[in-house]
Amino acid sequence: MVLSVKAMAIYEATAQEFLKRLLVLKHIPPGPPLREPELLSVTWRNTARQRHLFLWEKLVMIYTQYHKGQQQSGVYKDNIRFLPKAIGDLLLDYIAYVIPLRQMFLRQQTPKALISPYVWAKLDGSVWPDGTLSTCLRKACARAKVPQFHTLNWRQILASICKEKFSAKDRANFDLEDNGVEDMEDELDLIAMAEQSNHTYRTFNQAYAG
Numbered sequence: 660m661v662l663s664v665k666a667m668a669i670y671e672a673t674a675q676e677f678l679k680r681l682l683v684l685k686h687i688p689p690g691p692p693l694r695e696p697e698l699l700s701v702t703w704r705n706t707a708r709q710r711h712l713f714l715w716e717k718l719v720m721i722y723t724q725y726h727k728g729q730q731q732s733g734v735y736k737d738n739i740r741f742l743p744k745a746i747g748d749l750l751l752d753y754i755a756y757v758i759p760l761r762q763m764f765l766r767q768q769t770p771k772a773l774i775s776p777y778v779w780a781k782l783d784g785s786v787w788p789d790g791t792l793s794t795c796l797r798k799a800c801a802r803a804k805v806p807q808f809h810t811l812n813w814r815q816i817l818a819s820i821c822k823e824k825f826s827a828k829d830r831a832n833f834d835l836e837d838n839g840v841e842d843m844e845d846e847l848d849l850i851a852m853a854e855q856s857n858h859t860y861r862t863f864n865q866a867y868a869g
Contacts (some may be wrong), residue, residue: 667764667846671782674757681749682792683799686810689721689740691817695792695810697723697738702776703754712750712777750778774857 686692701711701721719742724735727832742750762774765782779787793809800807808816 662764662767664693667767671761674761675781677753677757678768678801679791679795681746682779682795684746684749685721685740685742686796687813688743690745692810693723693738693740694723695789698792699777699779699787700788701778703758703778704776706776712754712778715741718742718744719750720722721776 682698686698692698701723702708704710705713711721711723714721721738723738725732734850741747752786758774761782765772765774768782774782775784775786779791781787796810796813797807
């Protein structure tokens with residue numbers, strides 16, 4: 660069976676638009692945002708390395724290892740995010756129903772080719788470039804008719820929320836280097852928020868929350 664080239668192109672354009680909107684949904688609701696290189700590197704299937712998407716307690720979990728200074732220090736940090744169920748279900752439906760169809764389209768163009776393991780990739784396998792997230796955020800703001808903001812704005816907003824919602828005593832526990840709060844079980848939820856920002860609390864507080 661030979662499929663219409665025009666129909667496949669229209670479907671692929673629609674799939675790419677869906678992924679752009681999904682990218683915003685994966686950036687905003689799950690908590691402290693992942694950095695763009697980290698988010699765009701998420702894979703949906705195993706390759707030589709383990710995939711980044713898992714199911715845990717009926718929720719989609721994103722598990723990556725990344726740190727902005729890892730090239731200099733060689734140190735990686737575990738970053739874990741859970742998607743709200745509605746958003747996770749959208750992603751699962753995309754993997755279950757859309758990717759197999761895109762694979763069929765790809766095979767018609769290039770026999771024996773495999774679709775990219777990266778969630779945010781084009782049909783030819785190229786991963787979306789840096790800067791895509793900011794573009795998607797601006798378009799999402801335009802659709803919602805709200806003031807536009809950049810990825811850094813959202814990081815600052817999240818940091819300010821933490822500063823507003825937690826007392827000075829609680830916020831002091833974010834300083835993982837000085838206070839050794841990793842051993843304090845009753846503060847694990849606060850520690851996780853600091854670790855997810857990829858900063859010590861001092862940097863987290865001064866640079867982002869003012």
